[in-house]
Every structure is written in structure tokens, then in C-alpha cells.
Amino acid sequence: MILVFLAAAFSLVKGAVGVPATSDTTLWFEQPGVNFTTSILLGNGRLGANYYGGVTSDTLGLNEDSIWSGSPYDPAPANCSTNLPMARELDFLNTVCLGTPAEQGTFQPAGALNLTFPQGQSEVTNYRRQLDLTTAVATMSYTQDGVTFTREVFVSHPAQVVVVRLSASEAGKLTFNASFSTIMMNPAFSVSGTTLVLAAGSYPAVSPIPAGLKYEARLQLQADGGSVDSVQNGANSLLAVENADTVTLFVAIASSYVYYNDISGNPTSKNIATLDAIGSAPDYDKYDCGGLPTDVRAATFQNTFDPGFVALNLNWARYLLISSSLDCAQPANLQGIWNEQKNPEWNSKFTININLEMNYWGAEVGNLADLVEPVVRLIEDVSVTGANMAQVMYNASATATGTGGGPGDGAPWMVSNRSVQVRTVALGMRALFLNRLNHFLLNCVSHQAELSEPFA
Numbered sequence: 001m002i003l004v005f006l007a008a009a010f011s012l013v014k015g016a017v018g019v020p021a022t023s024d025t026t027l028w029f030e031q032p033g034v035n036f037t038t039s040i041l042l043g044n045g046r047l048g049a050n051y052y053g054g055v056t057s058d059t060l061g062l063n064e065d066s067i068w069s070g071s072p073y074d075p076a077p078a079n080c081s082t083n084l085p086m087a088r089e090l091d092f093l094n095t096v097c098l099g100t101p102a103e104q105g106t107f108q109p110a111g112a113l114n115l116t117f118p119q120g121q122s123e124v125t126n127y128r129r130q131l132d133l134t135t136a137v138a139t140m141s142y143t144q145d146g147v148t149f150t151r152e153v154f155v156s157h158p159a160q161v162v163v164v165r166l167s168a169s170e171a172g173k174l175t176f177n178a179s180f181s182t183i184m185m186n187p188a189f190s191v192s193g194t195t196l197v198l199a200a201g202s203y204p205a206v207s208p209i210p211a212g213l214k215y216e217a218r219l220q221l222q223a224d225g226g227s228v229d230s231v232q233n234g235a236n237s238l239l240a241v242e243n244a245d246t247v248t249l250f251v252a253i254a255s256s257y258v259y260y261n262d263i264s265g266n267p268t269s270k271n272i273a274t275l276d277a278i279g280s281a282p283d284y285d286k287y288d289c290g291g292l293p294t295d296v297r298a299a300t301f302q303n304t305f306d307p308g309f310v311a312l313n314l315n316w317a318r319y320l321l322i323s324s325s326l327d328c329a330q331p332a333n334l335q336g337i338w339n340e341q342k343n344p345e346w347n348s349k350f351t352i353n354i355n356l357e358m359n360y361w362g363a364e365v366g367n368l369a370d371l372v373e374p375v376v377r378l379i380e381d382v383s384v385t386g387a388n389m390a391q392v393m394y395n396a397s398a399t400a401t402g403t404g405g406g407p408g409d410g411a412p413w414m415v416s417n418r419s420v421q422v423r424t425v426a427l428g429m430r431a432l433f434l435n436r437l438n439h440f441l442l443n444c445v446s447h448q449a450e451l452s453e454p455f456a
């Protein structure tokens with residue numbers, strides 16, 4: 001009952017997970033992350049966060065898995081099928097059967113949560129930044145001016161929010177500003193009371209596919225002690241906390257994505273519902289799941305007998321798949337669910353000539369078979385749009401796909417450069433997946449109708 005185990009692990013209840021943190025299950029560092037690859041990755045399947053842990057300037061990169069460039073479209077070129085004999089003859093060289101446009105869309109970031117703190121008086125000591133794979137909680141702590149400061153970060157699965165909790169060993173010591181930033185299109189920032197909001201849109205995909213997807217990140221701050229001031233100042237809008245004892249930040253992120261051909265959703269109402277469900281007096285514990293630094297171990301691994309590091313890597317791989325594929329989220333893309341760039345390497349998309357498969361190679365042997373579900377659902381979507389493509393392009397009653405694409409940039413976009421590695425998927429393949437789908441359907445209630453229809 002993997003799902004039961006995962007539900008327990010991700011209910012983030014302190015002490016609910018019986019596995020003690022060890023050197024096989026903890027990544028830790030003696031310095032903040034300096035770039036994307038040295039930040040700590042967290043996720044709940046739909047929301048991703050990458051945490052830097054800077055002392056005076058701290059950042060949390062934010063992702064939501066439906067934020068892709070562009071808007072729904074159908075790339076199948078109508079005159080392909082009339083040229084089919086030529087396409088077969090010329091194989092890779094036929095340009096008539098390229099998708100329109102030939103390039104694909106891109107997974108894009110939501111933005112970042114920035115926290116800025118005053119410089120203290122004395123030196124920072126005892127700095128430690130860690131990720132406990134058994135609780136999926138990142139913890140950063142340090143001592144300065146006789147006070148130990150702690151920041152805990154995790155992405156709650158039941159509450160569907162990114163949570164940051166700041167505390168100090170003495171009362172009244174927390175003073176900082178919280179703000180959003182983004183490189184995305186048409187951002188609008190607003191702040192009121194203890195709520196900070198970023199609304200923006202993703203960029204157009206390759207011409208002529210226009211922008212369309214909208215999204216919102218909404219932060220709700222709860223402070224014990226001290227004061228909270230809201231400062232409305234355009235992109236510099238912020239919440240200013242002074243002399244608090246403990247502070248908890250809840251960040252909800254949602255987009256207008258509903259389905260691959262529907263981006264009419266309302267991110268604001270989704271976020272408000274998400275934050276309302278937490279309640280006005282959230283019980284933090286309800287959402288708290290409980291050698292050598294990892295970079296040093298990695299650097300010395302080649303010349304050191306450190307079998308525990310292999311175990312850590314396996315645990316890390318399982319952690320990454322859980323964090324990027326839990327429940328009915330989009331599948332893990334080339335970067336999982338983490339991306340800070342508008343134009344990431346290889347579009348941070350699904351590339352199905354091997355990479356998407358590689359992401360899931362470890363799923364079944366790693367006792368995470370349920371996490372294959374998002375891939376099965378993607379295949380299901382593509383089998384529908386691919387049937388259209390097979391008909392339009394190849395005059396064939398089958399389904400087909402190219403090598404890559406995205407979901408919000410959806411399954412219809414899945415096929416692009418058709419001169420490369422076009423494969424037709426036999427109907428038998430759909431039957432094979434049907435068995436798996438039936439197994440997973442229970443967990444994806446909202447998609448039952450869509451999923452069962454094409455196989456009827």
C-alpha cells in the first residue's frame with residue numbers, strides 16, 4: 001500500500017514517519033546554496049521549491065507544474081497526409097510534415113520568495129543547511145549575537161502550500177522583509193494586511209502560439225509576537241516583520257490551467273480556497289513532517305569507500321520522484337518540477353525518446369509504482385491528440401507522437417518536429433495502458449470521465 005505510506009509521509013505529521021534521520025537520509029551543507037544546482041529541492045508533486053538558505057538574503061525559488069509557455073493549439077499540419085508517400089520516402093528529411101510551429105513550449109518558473117534580514121553585529125557561526133529525506137523538511141540554522149535562528153521549509157501535500165517557518169532561541173528576535181519577485185510576464189504585486197500576492201502570466205510559445213496561461217502566488221503570513229506592516233510599492237511591495245517570536249509563511253500557487261485544452265481556471269479563487277482550508281490559526285505541527293557534509297562526500301566518493309553514499313543517492317532519487325510526481329500532478333519533466341529560467345535547457349519539457357522514461361526507471365524497483373500514474377495520464381492525453389495527428393498527418397487510424405512537449409503547453413503540443421523520430425503507437429499499446437489506468441483511476445477522480453471515454 002504505497003499510497004498509504006506516501007500519504008503518511010506527506011501528511012507531514014511530526015513523528016508519523018518512523019524512519020530516523022541518518023547519514024543515509026540527510027543531505028547537509030555548511031554554506032548557503034549559491035546557484036540553482038546547490039539549492040535544496042522540495043516538492044509535493046504539483047508545487048516545487050528550491051531553497052538557498054542565505055543568512056541576510058534568503059531565497060526560495062517557486063514552481064507550479066502547469067506553468068508552461070503559450071496556450072492550447074493543435075500543431076498537426078493539414079497537408080501532411082497528402083504528402084505521405086513523399087514523407088515516407090524521404091524519412092527524416094520531409095519538411096512538409098513538421099509540426100506548426102516546429103519548436104515546442106517551455107516549462108517556466110512562478111517566481112521567487114525573497115526574505116531579507118538585517119545584518120547582525122557579530123560573526124555568523126554554526127551555519128548548517130540540511131534536507132532530511134525522511135521528513136522532506138529543509139532546515140537552515142545559525143547562531144549570531146548569542147541567538148540561534150532556525151528556518152524550516154517544506155511543501156505540504158495535504159495543505160498544497162509551501163511552508164516556511166522562522167524561529168529563534170530568544171523571543172522578539174525575528175525582523176525581516178518578505179517579498180515576491182519574478183522574471184515572468186506582466187507581473188503585478190499587491191499587499192494588504194498579512195497577505196502578499198504576485199499575479200503574472202507565462203510567455204508566448206514559439207510564434208505564432210500566443211501567451212495565455214495566467215497564474216498567481218499568494219502568501220499568508222502568521223506572526224507570533226512583534227508587528228507586521230504591509231508596504232505597497234509596486235514590484236517592491238513587501239511584508240515587514242519586526243521583533244516577532246516565530247513567523248510562519250504559507251504560499252499557495254495556482255494557474256488558470258484546467259486541462260490541456262482549457263486554461264480558463266481562476267488561480268485567485270483556487271489560492272484563496274487553499275489558504276482558507278488551512279484556517280486562520282494554522283496548527284504548524286499538523287503540517288510539520290517531521291560525518292561529512294554532502295558536497296564533501298560527493299567530492300571524495302571516487303576515492304573513498306562510502307557505501308552509505310550510494311544509499312543516500314538512492315533515497316535522494318526516491319525523494320525527487322515523490323516530490324515531483326505525487327498524485328495527479330504532471331509527470332516529472334527534464335528537470336523534475338524545478339526550474340528558475342524562462343528558457344531552460346531543452347525547455348525543461350517531456351522528452352519521450354528516453355528521458356521521460358529514465359525519470360521513471362526507478363519507480364517500480366524503488367517501491368514507488370503508484371508514481372507512474374502521471375505518465376500514464378500523459379499518455380492517455382497524447383493518445384487522444386495523437387489520434388487526431390495520425391489522421392490529419394498520416395491518414396491513419398492510430399495514434400502518434402513526436403519526441404517532446406508539455407502539458408499546459410499540453411498534449412496537443414506534444415508533437416512538434418515531426419521529421420524526427422515519429423512513431424506510431426499501435427492500438428495494442430493503448431490496451432496495455434488501459435489495464436494500468438484502471439488501477440490508477442481511483443486516485444484521479446477528476447479525470448475518470450476523460451480517461452475512460454477513449455477506450456469505450
Ligand SMILES: *[C@@H]1O[C@H](CO)[C@@H](O)[C@H](O)[C@H]1NC(C)=O
Pocket residue numbers: 034035036037038
Ligand atoms: C554552482 O555552484 C557550485 C559551487 O560553487 C559550482 O561547483 C557549480 O559549478 C555551480 N553550477 C553552475 C551551473 O553554475
Ligand SMILES: *[C@@H]1O[C@H](CO)[C@@H](O)[C@H](O)[C@H]1NC(C)=O
Pocket residue numbers: 077079083096
Ligand atoms: C502546406 O501548408 C502550409 C501551410 O498552409 C504551406 O505553407 C505549405 O506550402 C504547404 N505545403 C505543401 C507541400 O503543400
Ligand SMILES: *[C@@H]1O[C@H](CO)[C@@H](O)[C@H](O)[C@H]1NC(C)=O
Pocket residue numbers: 098102103417419420
Ligand atoms: C528538426 O530536427 C532535425 C534533426 O534534429 C533538425 O536538423 C532540424 O533543424 C529540426 N527542424 C526544426 C525546424 O526544428
Ligand SMILES: *[C@@H]1O[C@H](CO)[C@@H](O)[C@H](O)[C@H]1NC(C)=O
Pocket residue numbers: 057059112113114181
Ligand atoms: C529575489 O530572488 C531572486 C531569485 O534568486 C533574485 O533574482 C532577486 O534579485 C531577489 N530579489 C531581492 C529583492 O532580493
Ligand SMILES: *[C@@H]1O[C@H](CO)[C@@H](O)[C@H](O)[C@H]1NC(C)=O
Pocket residue numbers: 116117118175176177231238240
Ligand atoms: C525592509 O523594507 C523597508 C522598506 O519598507 C526597508 O526600509 C528596510 O531596510 C527593509 N529591511 C530589510 C532587512 O531588508
Ligand SMILES: *[C@@H]1O[C@H](CO)[C@@H](O)[C@H](O)[C@H]1NC(C)=O
Pocket residue numbers: 081082395
Ligand atoms: C486515406 O486512406 C483512405 C483509406 O485507406 C484512402 O481511401 C484515402 O485515399 C486516403 N486519403 C489520402 C488523402 O491519402
